[in-house]
Amino acid sequence: MTWYKRTESGIQTSIRRDVPAGLWIKCEGCAEIFHRTQWRERAYTCPHCGYHQQIGSEEYFELLFDEDSGEEFNGHLRPVDRLGFVDRKPYTQRLLEAQRETGLMEAVRTAVGLIHGRAAIVACMDFAFIGGSMGSVVGEKIARAIDRARQEGLPLIIISQSGGARMMESALSLMQMAKTSAKLAELAEARVPYFSVLTHPTTGGVTASYAMLGDVNIAEPGALIGFAGPRVIKQTIGSELPKGFQRAEFLLEHGFVDMVVHRTQLKATLAHLIDLFLG
């Protein structure tokens, strides 16, 4: 059975076409292929089916802030393994791997910048970092972003994408729900507007705290938003879930988000809302 094997190793293909990696994009929704620049122009949504590709804080900051106006703060907050948590891997190792793979320090970044000329605080989560899970650092950075919005009277925008509270910090993660919600009560008392943007997916402890508490809740089309995950609910009820269950449009229908906004319209919508609230 050796007739199909190479007899020599290390044979190199002599001509390599110089195609930059990832120039063409295949839509995860409809499998259409289109050019990267076209994709970026459409805020990483599919020009054919409208599928919203998951993007991170880097892309959202670029999308929302006027050119070069965004400035990150509290980037010096780092996670620690207070519990000495070990499952199949130690938490410290998971953190290091996540940091190496994503180039991020944690699952949220906070920044101040201009949106159509008006200053705002934007906190944006990164799903790529341990499933966008909320541990102490996420809670603390969100809390400080809320504090800053309140102190400077700047509108607050939180872009959520998260599997929920982070297991590896156990009750410390859980308490971040209470911490951030308590901070939002203070923000509300100062009458500073808070716009919550819920993107795919937003579930668990993040939905059950700051993500649901916006003065205006905005969801991206098709985003999965809920408390319990679909698999758990399927187990509970013992049957298939209805089509569109827990999707952005379902939440709009049931009265838990104010609007479903296409990502290409997100900046304009937020700018308009800021103008209506503060103008």
Add this chain to the structure above:
Amino acid sequence: MNYLDFERPIAELEEKIREMRLLAESTGSDLTAEIDRLERRVQELRERTYRNLTRWQRVQLARHPDRPYTLDYIHLMTTGFVELHGDRCFADDPAIVGGLAKFNGRTVLVVGHQKGRDVKSRQYRRFGMPNPEGYRKALRLMKLAAKFNKPIISFLDTPGAYPGLEAEERGQAEAIARNLLEMSRLPVPIVVCVIGEGGSGGALGIGVGDRILMQENAWYSVISPESCSAILWRSWDYKEQAAEALKLTAQDLFELGIVDRIVAEPLGGAHRNPQEAARLLAEAIEEALTELLPKDPETLIRERREKYSRMGAWIETYL
């Protein structure tokens, strides 16, 4: 009496003592010395067992079918309880109970998760897993307490919020989030008691307060050991390891600065002597109320906000 697997040796000894007593009675022979010896042995065994419980064993105790539930404590430590029903929006949720009662002579608002005792009532109470209307009822009652300046005592005992289809339709996440926000600024003292299972957001949803008390065999965590095992180990078989990793006991949470006071239970767990368990818990609640009641609303709310502000663990590095 229901025994847990690790209590088997204790159960066997207790059974032996019972048999010897019966034997002594029926034959008239004097076995006092022998029975005393066995009594001492079982007591030693109890102390050795219950002083060295693993985290998973405490989870088992917290879920013990005979463990006192919210309504048991309400009846054991208050008088004149009037239960109030409904969220005024959708329904009354039997998984959360609440109402007004007298506690040591003063009116308080009591609220808590409620589990059932037999097959029928367990189903009726949805195993203590609330729907959104449960959280909304709790908030309605707590706001009633604030309106009439009555302190709030909240009892936590749930595996988690109910993960059902209708719960999602009616906004489980929003209901919990709203409670967290509103509880952080209620102008009356809130004493929270974790009396059994502190199952994640479903527990916290009525668990924001000025003093967090936790019974020594209760658990409180972001996720149950079983679900944690399923997700992180991709198998249901690592619940013991998950319980260890999650650091979910009263002692753990006290060390993490989340729980203010560990409340002792009768040896072997609250179900061994519910009256005594209730007395110990009531004592701790009374002490907390004595500290909190003289504070004006502004101080209460400021201190509560500071309390939650401090929670968590992180480092600040300027590299």
